[in-house]
Amino acid sequence: MSIIGHCNCEAVSVELKAGEQKFSSMICYCNNCARAGAGYSINYMVDQADVTIKDPKGALQTYVDTRTTSGKPMDRRFCGKCGSPVLSQTTDGKTTGKVFLKATLFDEQAAPFLELCTASRSSWQPAIAGTIQK
Template identity: 45%
Template sequence: MAQGNCNCGSITVTLKTPPDSTILCYCANCRRAGGGPCSSNYMLDSNDIEVQDANGTLKSYKDSNTKSGNYITRQFCGNCGSPVQSLMPPPSTMVFLKAALFDHIPTPAYEAFVEDKESWINVTQKTA
């Protein structure tokens, strides 16, 4: 079992089995949402994630400014601002859970939107 949390601890996330790899996303929206050159994510089914929001601080933003034209719902802690997860539109149950919520982040296995990757980032992985 793995447990992660936002910076203020209001939101905790529990996974029965911690993933053994992550996906790096370089899209501009993930960079802006996370404040870095990329976002490190676990791609999981929502049924495999337990999100507890003790103080009711989980907020959602429907992001329709995407390259695909599809929207995703970005969820974050309204108290400390920590990104929590990005939800795909229904009927998909897939979630991009933010790996930074956890103390240990496994090695990336894939990269997404590599065309937006900054040239100074030297990470060589398979592309998604």
């Protein structure tokens, strides 16, 4: 069983092993995620092996984000046709095989249990989950 998501134009679709979203959902408030898509991003931090990306038209682009909160470069992959963020991967993630898959590719998102980069959270946004990083 898997759940299937896609970018706005559907050039890129993703398949995630079902169940992986429930305990991997985290919200990131960093300015870079906000600029890449919305006011914040909801991500499933999952094993790359549990994600299948279908990109038959070669629409997926990579922006190497070097101005990250952690200071470590992060690949931000997005659909070059419609601009939807698809996933991010840190240099650490390339070693551990973890990716931050954008939860908003799916029609429904699992509730985040962790918040990242809360220093960039707007003052009007309430805390909604545990915090592991300021």
